[in-house]
Amino acid sequence: MDETTFQDVAELALNGSGQLIPPSKSYLIEARLAPILRREGLAEVSDLMGVIKARPASKLGTEAVAALTSKTTGFFTGxxxxxxxxxxxxxxxxxxxxxxxxxxxxxxxxxxxxxxxxxxxxxxxxxxxxxxxxxxxxxxxxxxxxxxxxxxxxxxxxxxxxxxxxxxxxxxxxxxxxxxxxxxxxxxxxxxxxxxxxxxxxxxxxxxxxxxxxxxxxxxxxxxxxxxxxxxxxxxxxxxxxxxxxxxxxxxxxxxxxxxxxxxxxxxxxxxxxxxxxxx
Amino acid sequence: MKSCLIVDDSRVVRKVAGRIIHDLQFEVREAGDGAEAMALCREKMPDAILLDWNMPVMNGLDFLRALRREDGGSKPIVVFCSTENDAEHIGEAMRSGANEFIMKPFDADIIHSKFAEVGLV
The missing domain is CATH 3.40.50.150 (Vaccinia Virus protein VP39)
Incomplete structure (x- = not known):
């Protein structure tokens, strides 16, 4: 993923959910967005960012934010x-x-x-x-x-x-x-x-x-x-x-x-x- | 150091589980069936036993029932570990004296969590 795409994703997550994605965690982005890319028939994260930018009101942006943000947890944690x-x-x-x-x-x-x-x-x-x-x-x-x-x-x-x-x-x-x-x-x-x-x-x-x-x-x-x-x-x-x-x-x-x-x-x-x- | 006896007829399972349990700071011994496990228990009762169900010579359930009748055989914490993971089988294992039950396949987190449930770690 190039620097521009990383910045786009980080900004989307920050505005959408407040989540900070440090550059050291950039490897997580592809894994988390993979299901959306697959479903939409897109090859790269940059393609997805292009679609989201072109249609800012679409549900896709919300979904991407959720995928980047939400964490799984276990039973009886804490x-x-x-x-x-x-x-x-x-x-x-x-x-x-x-x-x-x-x-x-x-x-x-x-x-x-x-x-x-x-x-x-x-x-x-x-x-x-x-x-x-x-x-x-x-x-x-x-x-x-x-x-x-x-x-x-x-x-x-x-x-x-x-x-x-x-x-x-x-x-x-x-x-x-x-x-x-x-x-x-x-x-x-x-x-x-x-x-x-x-x-x-x-x-x-x-x-x-x-x-x-x-x-x-x-x-x-x-x-x-x-x-x-x-x-x-x-x-x-x-x-x-x-x-x-x-x-x-x-x-x-x-x-x-x-x-x-x-x-x-x-x-x-x-x-x-x-x-x-x-x-x- | 606590000790754990791993009873499974699969060498691969014994090896994988052995490494995980060793990392939890246990001294590990291995047995390939229930009869072999019983002999090792008579030598020295372990603190914990990870026990497979289907094994040749003596299966896990028969071993467990026999173990609980042995001198000092109520002491080891027995964690069953089996692919027989419908409610009936699990219930039978628990009624026969098991303390916990791991459904195969397992990973290190599952063993850790289950050992924590019964106070081994």
């Missing part, structure tokens, strides 16, 4: 946080839950592995505090390919063997003739899925008591990280908390979003929603 959410954070919030419903948002949730892991922990929980509340989980991702996979709830042979014990696999999934595994209707019933770009306003998704946005912002340019966190923080309910990935922080990115006083490692609004602003 297990300690997920366990803490189900064992402590949600039970703590349960008594004051509006309409007896707690809402959880997995932002940048790939094919739904994080949402599934939470749903599994909720199914297995015998915490009395959660008995009378409904916990709704929303998984969103920028990539429509990912969200269709999440909606289908089917996972491959290799995916289901990473992070899931055999007991959990047998209990919560059933094997299909294809060799893939399908999540149980019970788990699926707890999870809603939407395609959503975190750079966009998220008010249509509603308010959330717990938001997970892990390993999403670290690859973004700083102003985009601010924008994403601002969009997310505006959807936090009063008392709601945000979990970022290990080594990620909201410090200095959004005025009014601070380390939570109640939940270790999480962030919370300490001002009214309308007073949140991107830090200068």
């Amino acid at each position: 297990r300690e946080t997920l366990t803490r959410i189900v064992d402590h954070v949600l039970p703590m919030m349960a008594p004051t839950a509006a309409d007896n419903t707690l809402r959880v948002w997995c932002a940048g949730g790939a094919a739904g592995q994080e949402a599934c892991s939470l749903a599994i922990l909720l199914e297995e929980s015998d915490n009395e505090a959660l008995e009378d509340v409904r916990v709704e989980i929303l998984s969103t991702d920028i990539s429509e390919a990912m969200t269709s996979a999440a909606r289908a709830g089917q996972f491959g042979h290799f995916d289901v063997q990473k992070g899931l014990s055999i007991h959990r696999l047998l209990k919560h999934f059933s094997r299909l003739d294809t060799g893939d595994w399908q999540i149980s209707p019970k788990l699926a019933g707890r999870i809603a899925v939407r395609t959503h770009n975190l750079l966009k306003d998220a008010s249509g998704l509603g308010e959330f008591d717990v938001i997970l946005c892990r390993n999403v912002i670290s690859g973004m340019a700083r102003p985009m990280r601010s924008r994403v966190l601002l969009n997310i923080a505006r959807q936090l309910s009063d008392g709601g908390v945000l979990f970022l990935g290990e080594g990620e922080t909201a410090d200095g990115l959004v005025d009014g979003l601070k380390a939570s006083r109640d939940v270790r490692g999480a962030f919370a609004r300490d001002v009214e929603r309308s007073a949140l602003t991107a830090a200068a």
Whole structure:
């Protein structure tokens, strides 16, 4: 790939999703765009960039951004946080839950592995505090390919063997003739899925008591990280908390979003929603 | 150093799994069938056993049932590793005393993840 094409792709990703693609990762571009090139009958990445430039409003640009950005993830990644959410954070919030419903948002949730892991922990929980509340989980991702996979709830042979014990696999999934595994209707019933770009306003998704946005912002340019966190923080309910990935922080990115006083490692609004602003 | 016995009639599988498990800081021994594995267990019980199902002489399931009746045979953590990966077969292996189950084919990440599930790493 020549320098001009690399610049075009990097700019497309940056504007589309905030993602920075360093020159050292240029080898990833071809691999990630290959399925689109194949489908469109194009030979080179530069051909695809030509088509996208000629038709900026087409769906192709959005698809390319999603392919460049979206990452796959595993079941029970960052297990300690997920366990803490189900064992402590949600039970703590349960008594004051509006309409007896707690809402959880997995932002940048790939094919739904994080949402599934939470749903599994909720199914297995015998915490009395959660008995009378409904916990709704929303998984969103920028990539429509990912969200269709999440909606289908089917996972491959290799995916289901990473992070899931055999007991959990047998209990919560059933094997299909294809060799893939399908999540149980019970788990699926707890999870809603939407395609959503975190750079966009998220008010249509509603308010959330717990938001997970892990390993999403670290690859973004700083102003985009601010924008994403601002969009997310505006959807936090009063008392709601945000979990970022290990080594990620909201410090200095959004005025009014601070380390939570109640939940270790999480962030919370300490001002009214309308007073949140991107830090200068 | 923890020890792991790899029981599989395929030399290639033993070699591939052996390298992965060695990298997880285990001392590795190998057996080509259940009878050979039983002899090695009687010499010294390993901490972990990676166990194939279909093998000549003594298959994995028969070995597992016999192992669990041996002195000290409840101690090793047994991870079944088989191409028999429908729910019935997996369930039978688990009821017979297996601690985890790997569906073949596997890779290093799967072995690592499964060993972590049962507290071996």
